[in-house]
Amino acid sequence: MPWDWVWGFAGGLMIGLAASIYLLMNGRVMGISGIFGGLLDGTGWSTWAERLIFVSGLIAIPAALAYLFPPATTHITTNWLVIIAGGLLVGVGTRLANGCTSGHGVCGISRLSLRGIVATVFYILAGGITMALLRHVLGVI
Amino acid sequence: MQKLFYGFLAGGLFGAGLLLSGMTDTTKVQGWLDVFGDWDPTLALVMGGAILPMAVAWRIAARRKTSYLGLPLPEAPKREVGPNLVIGSVLFGMGWALAGLCPGPSLASISFGGWGGVIFLIAMSAGMLAAPAIRARIDAGTAVKD
Numbered sequence: 462m463p464w465d466w467v468w469g470f471a472g473g474l475m476i477g478l479a480a481s482i483y484l485l486m487n488g489r490v491m492g493i494s495g496i497f498g499g500l501l502d503g504t505g506w507s508t509w510a511e512r513l514i515f516v517s518g519l520i521a522i523p524a525a526l527a528y529l530f531p532p533a534t535t536h537i538t539t540n541w542l543v544i545i546a547g548g549l550l551v552g553v554g555t556r557l558a559n560g561c562t563s564g565h566g567v568c569g570i571s572r573l574s575l576r577g578i579v580a581t582v583f584y585i586l587a588g589g590i591t592m593a594l595l596r597h598v599l600g601v602i
Numbered sequence: 603m604q605k606l607f608y609g610f611l612a613g614g615l616f617g618a619g620l621l622l623s624g625m626t627d628t629t630k631v632q633g634w635l636d637v638f639g640d641w642d643p644t645l646a647l648v649m650g651g652a653i654l655p656m657a658v659a660w661r662i663a664a665r666r667k668t669s670y671l672g673l674p675l676p677e678a679p680k681r682e683v684g685p686n687l688v689i690g691s692v693l694f695g696m697g698w699a700l701a702g703l704c705p706g707p708s709l710a711s712i713s714f715g716g717w718g719g720v721i722f723l724i725a726m727s728a729g730m731l732a733a734p735a736i737r738a739r740i741d742a743g744t745a746v747k748d
Contacts, residue, residue, distance in 0.1 A: 474655060476648065488669035535702075535718070551726050566649060
């Protein structure tokens with residue numbers, strides 16, 4: 462079995478443990494688009510401190526780990542048009558759908574939420590079709 | 603104060619999990635979506651690994667009135683599947699394939715993702731701020747007219 466799969470599963474367990482702590486301690490659903498989006502647009506300013514501290518941990522701990530165990534890289538494309546289009550679509554889409562991979566995917570599916578399951582099916586299907594078209598038909602990404 | 607400590611712990615552990623699992627690497631996310639290319643199943647293992655403990659956590663939460671810190675627990679999930687959920691998820695999936703990042707990994711990788719990561723985060727934030735106006739258009743367009 463490839464080591465990537467082992468690290469993937471181990472990292473997944475950590476993500477699930479993080480979501481469990483956030484639920485059972487803070488009573489919150491760990492959805493990043495909601496936590497971060499609420500800080501941006503003001504809808505979450507009444508709970509700004511716990512949102513900001515969560516985002517701080519999410520940024521600071523990987524920063525420390527990347528510093529201690531280099532190299533860490535995202536291999537993101539150098540095509541800025543693709544990055545900007547991707548960012549805009551992810552931003553609009555996750556706020557329209559009220560959730561992303563963490564909220565709908567991890568937290569929604571694990572409680573058998575219909576909305577979480579439907580959202581996950583649609584974003585994976587749309588992602589797969591986009592990848593097929595842009596990589597194998599048009600050769601853009 | 604305790605909830606701030608656990609908030610930081612959850613955020614940090616989430617970020618560490620994303621880094622360890624390889625989900626801050628855009629090529630692994632795009633590899634998962636690339637069914638017709640060099641398909642990479644890692645993301646499914648990450649999802650499965652994350653859903654397992656969380657399924658237990660939801661069962662524990664269901665038997666409790668409040669969280670362990672005495673805070674209110676989330677309400678039962680909404681059930682309506684409307685146009686915003688479907689259209690939003692489709693747009694998100696398209697962007698996810700284009701850049702290979704979603705909101706969690708984009709924040710977790712901002713310290714080492716270079717200018718590409720910064721541009722993505724700015725564009726994602728702009729998209730988030732534009733969403734309410736687009737939602738209003740969708741609601742107006744799909745409202746049942748009598």
